[in-house]
Every structure is written in C-alpha cells, then in structure tokens.
Amino acid sequence: MEKPNDTITGFDRVDQMANPAFFTQFMDKSHTLQSASIYRQRMFDLLDVGLGATLLDVGCGAGNDVQDLAKQVGPSGRVVGIDSSATMIQEARRRTADAHLPVEYIQGDAYQLPFQENTFDGCQSSRVFKHLAEPGRVLAEMVRVARPGARVVVAEADFDLTIVDIPDRTLARKMIHLACDSLRQGWMGRQLPKLFSEVGLSDIVITGHVLSSDYAYFQMVFGGLLQDAQAAGKVSAEELTRFWDLLEQADRQQRLLGYVGFVVGGRKP
Structure with a gap:
C-alpha cells in the first residue's frame, strides 16, 4: 500500500501539512459511515439539543456536525464552530455560504476559547481529544463557556480497542498497539x-x-501511522504487506473491521 500524503497525527497542524485536502476528505469519509451516524446521534442526544439553543463545536473541521446541529436548533438557535485550522474554517464557510443556516465559524485556540463564561447551552467535541497535548485544559475551557445546567459532550475512539478480524492475532495486536x-x-x-x-x-x-x-x-486511518512505524524500524515491510493483504481479504469476506468509540456527557453544575 502506498503511503498517504499525510497521517491523522497531523490534525493539530493541518495548515502546515503537505496535503490539507487529506483531512477534509478523511472527515467527509468518516461522516458518511453508517455506524458513525449512530455515534453522532448519540452525541446530539446527550447534548439535549432544543430549538433556539446556542451550541459550540470545538474542533469543528469542515463543519459537518455544525450543519447537522444547526438543523436541530432551528433558525432561532445558533451553532458556533471553532477550529485552529484556517483551511478548515475556510472550507466550512464555503460549504454553508448559501445554506441559510444559523452557523458561525471561528478560527481560534481551543485552549483559550474566545468566549465569555456561561455563553453556550451545550458544548461538544468529536474525535479531537486524541490529538491534544492537554485534553483536560480544553475540556475545562468547554465547561467555562457552558452555562450552568448545560451539557458538555465529547466523543473519542480508543485505538487500543481497534477490531480487525484476521487470522493472525499476533500481527493484529502488534499493528493495533503500534497505531x-x-x-x-x-x-x-x-x-x-x-x-x-x-x-x-x-x-x-x-x-x-x-x-x-x-x-x-x-x-486512511492507519496507513500513514503504520508506514511511519515501518520507517522507525518498529515493523518490517513484510509484516506490513501481510497485514494489509489480510485486511483486504477480511473486507471482501465482510468480516468486522472497526473500533470502539466512546461518547461521554456531563452537566455543568
């Protein structure tokens, strides 16, 4: 398998990567997975979204979740998406330019959210925290800008709980741990x-x-990660080729490939 231009480890510096389009393509692919729609709806359920609500999406990317939330809060509501990447914010604005949705996109720092305390009826962040150096600081900022009684929701995968149904268990475990x-x-x-x-x-x-x-x-998820592991001498070219061959075979045979994602919600006192 050829190495992708970028890996998912670059999500915290999209604007500096060789191929920023990889990241929007990755997010769009994620958004279309049927299982991801169930995951996303669970987030929205925990947010307890209502008409007229004001919501914040931290690490909004190209704005897929922002658009979905905007349809739920209605024209009297407001959904703000913030992302550190100018590329992502520009793409999000382009996609909603003629959509007539109550959305706003801001390029900013999740560690210092540019909002007053007690601003939002709900705050969410999806698949962002695995890229953060200090996730606790970002969560504290989300709590700060949430109103008392508001829900704060974060969705994130656990990569050691990746699932690949292939016959070589030793190889599967090695690749999962490396990723x-x-x-x-x-x-x-x-x-x-x-x-x-x-x-x-x-x-x-x-x-x-x-x-x-x-x-x-x-x-898209594992390609660059495992190629980097090979370059670092942590896995051989033969092991990597065998792993991808087994995954492709498993996909053809409709065996389970996936991972476990967590959605956690809490209420600001």
Missing part, C-alpha cells in the same frame, strides 16, 4: 470519564459504540 502508540492520546476514549470528573461535571453518562468500517477507511 495506538503513534497518537498523542491513543487511550483517550477510556480516559474521558476521568477527565469529566476532574473538571467537576456531574451526571456523567458513559456510552461505547462499535464503529464498523471498511478497508478504504482503514487505509
């Missing part, structure tokens, strides 16, 4: 409940979902 350890926060899914407790959120709800995938999506 997980290539990320800043590969265990973020299982660590979310602790973070929610540490920032003082109450009524914490923890749910896990199996997000089934396909070979093409797995290539």
Whole structure:
C-alpha cells in the first residue's frame, strides 16, 4: 500500500501539512459511515439539543456536525464552530455560504476559547481529544463557556480497542498497539470519564459504540501511522504487506473491521 500524503497525527497542524485536502476528505469519509451516524446521534442526544439553543463545536473541521446541529436548533438557535485550522474554517464557510443556516465559524485556540463564561447551552467535541497535548485544559475551557445546567459532550475512539478480524492475532495486536502508540492520546476514549470528573461535571453518562468500517477507511486511518512505524524500524515491510493483504481479504469476506468509540456527557453544575 502506498503511503498517504499525510497521517491523522497531523490534525493539530493541518495548515502546515503537505496535503490539507487529506483531512477534509478523511472527515467527509468518516461522516458518511453508517455506524458513525449512530455515534453522532448519540452525541446530539446527550447534548439535549432544543430549538433556539446556542451550541459550540470545538474542533469543528469542515463543519459537518455544525450543519447537522444547526438543523436541530432551528433558525432561532445558533451553532458556533471553532477550529485552529484556517483551511478548515475556510472550507466550512464555503460549504454553508448559501445554506441559510444559523452557523458561525471561528478560527481560534481551543485552549483559550474566545468566549465569555456561561455563553453556550451545550458544548461538544468529536474525535479531537486524541490529538491534544492537554485534553483536560480544553475540556475545562468547554465547561467555562457552558452555562450552568448545560451539557458538555465529547466523543473519542480508543485505538487500543481497534477490531480487525484476521487470522493472525499476533500481527493484529502488534499493528493495533503500534497505531495506538503513534497518537498523542491513543487511550483517550477510556480516559474521558476521568477527565469529566476532574473538571467537576456531574451526571456523567458513559456510552461505547462499535464503529464498523471498511478497508478504504482503514487505509486512511492507519496507513500513514503504520508506514511511519515501518520507517522507525518498529515493523518490517513484510509484516506490513501481510497485514494489509489480510485486511483486504477480511473486507471482501465482510468480516468486522472497526473500533470502539466512546461518547461521554456531563452537566455543568
């Protein structure tokens, strides 16, 4: 398998990467997975979205979730998306230029959200925390800008819980651990409940979902990570080729490929 131009580890510096389009393509592919729509709806359910609500999406990317939320809050509501990438914000604005939706996109820093305390009726962040150096700080900022009684919701995968139904268990475990350890926060899914407790959120709800995938999506998620592992001498070219061959075979045979994603919500006292 040829190495992608970029890997998902570049989401915290999209504007500096060689091929920023990879990241919008990745997010669009993620958004179209049927299992991801169930995952996303669980987030929205925990947010307890209502007509007229004012919501914040941290790490909004090209604005897919922002658009979906805007349709739920209606014209009397407002959904703000913030992202550190100018490329992402420009793309999000382009996509909604003629949509007549109550949305706003801001390029900004998740560690210092540019909003007053008690501004939003709900705050969410999806698949962002695994890329953060200090996820607890970002969660604390989300709590700060949420109104008392508002829900704060974060969705994130746990990469050590990746599922590949291939006959070589030893190889599968090796590749999964390598990919997980290539990320800043590969265990973020299982660590979310602790973070929610540490920032003082109450009524914490923890749910896990199996997000089934396909070979093409797995290539986007793991391709660059594993090629980097090979370059670092952590896996051989033969092992990598065998792994991709087995994954492609598993996909043809409709075996399960996927990962476990967590959605955790809490209420600001």
